[in-house]
Amino acid sequence: MTCLESWLSQHQDLQRLDRELLICEAMGMTRAQVLARPETPLPAAPRRKLDAWAGRLRDGEPLAYLLRRKEFWGLTLNVCNAVLIPRPETELLVESALGRIRPGDRVLDLGTGSGAIAIAVASAVASAGLRVGLVTGSDNSSTALAVAAGNGRTLGAQVTWMSSNWFDELPGPYELILSNPPYIAESDPHLAALSYEPQAALTAGPDGLDAIRHIVPDAFRRLSPGGWLMLEHGYNQANQVRRLMQQTGLTGIETLTDLAGCDRVSIGRRT
Ligand SMILES: C[S@@+](CC[C@H](N)C(=O)[O-])C[C@H]1O[C@@H](n2cnc3c(N)ncnc32)[C@H](O)[C@@H]1O
Known part of the structure; x- marks a missing residue:
């Protein structure tokens, strides 16, 4: 029978961490156990599962969809291919809100x-x-809302979930409106690498700003005096997002950079 180490070395074209995490999942082991006991025998059933997962990773499917979970803000969230995999840079939005x-x-x-x-x-x-x-979480995707509500229940978070096309069913007012909307241009070549994620969560018109153009004025009307709008956007969209915020009447506008040094979140206040 083959062992963990030999399976790892047979799939060296894949990232080492990804291979180790798949073994953890298939074998019910911790990563420390995988590292400490590479000679552990790999029975046929988990091996077949691992080979199939390796094939899917090679086809470009994200690890989070194979594992059906992703860490965000130290929390483990269930994900499926109806929801965007939460990205580490979005933690900046949470940090800024807190x-x-x-x-x-x-x-x-x-x-x-x-x-x-x-x-x-x-x-x-x-x-x-x-x-x-x-705290309200809204989306126009009923599948996404079901995933979100399940995550809220599992993690014991007090959140109200609302189905709404942007603000249509959300009268407000709110003191904080946070959004990581779709912001990738429809012709962006990077989309090819994101084909497993829902396109409605990613793209927003020819320049990627359609959703933000829609959200900013409506958010202004739903903010209470002194309330903040905080929007994640593309690394090259900060100037346009700040201008939209300014034209709408928001003040105290600034852009925050993520850990990679990219413009990532712009914020403005209704005074
Ligand atoms: C970039 S994803 C962000 C998901 C999550 N907030 C995160 O940061 O991981 C954008 C989300 O906006 C939702 N969305 C797209 N169009 C929408 C609309 N017209 N009304 C409400 N939600 C919409 C998508 O379903 C998707 O869940």
Whole structure:
């Protein structure tokens, strides 16, 4: 019978970490156990599963869809191919919200997908003992909302889930509106590498700004005085997003950079 180490070396074209995590999943082992006991025999059934997963990884399917989960803000979220896999750079949106949130605030995560932002904010304020008002996560995808609600339940997050085409069913007001909307241009060549993720979560018109152009003025009307709009966007969209915010009447506008040094989140306030 083959062992873990020999399976790992047979698939060296794949990233080592990905291979180890797949073994953990197939064998019910921790990563420490895989590293400490590479001579562990690999029976036929998990081996067949691992070979199939290796093939899917080679075809470009993201590891998170194979494992059906992804870490975000230290939380494990279930994902499926109906939701965008939460990205580490989106944690900047959560961090920025937590820096401005006050007791009683009503928070909206618009286009919540797996529920990542809403659940991270609700969990962080709960563990800090801060009593905020309602945290709402909304999306127009019923499958995404089911995934988000399941994640909220599993993680014990106090979030209200709403089905809505952007703001159509969301009267507000909110003190914080957070959104990581689709922002990739329809012709962007990077989309080829994202073909497993829902296109409605990724693209927004010819320049990628259609959703943001729609959201900014509507968000302004739903913000309470002093409330903040915080939007994730593409690394090269900050100037346009700031201009849209300014034209709408938001003030205190600034852009925050992610850990890679890219412009990633722009924020503005309704004064
Ligand atoms: C980039 S994904 C963000 C998902 C999640 N917030 C995250 O950061 O991982 C954008 C989300 O917006 C949702 N969306 C797209 N168009 C929408 C619309 N017209 N109304 C509401 N939600 C929409 C998509 O279903 C998707 O879940």
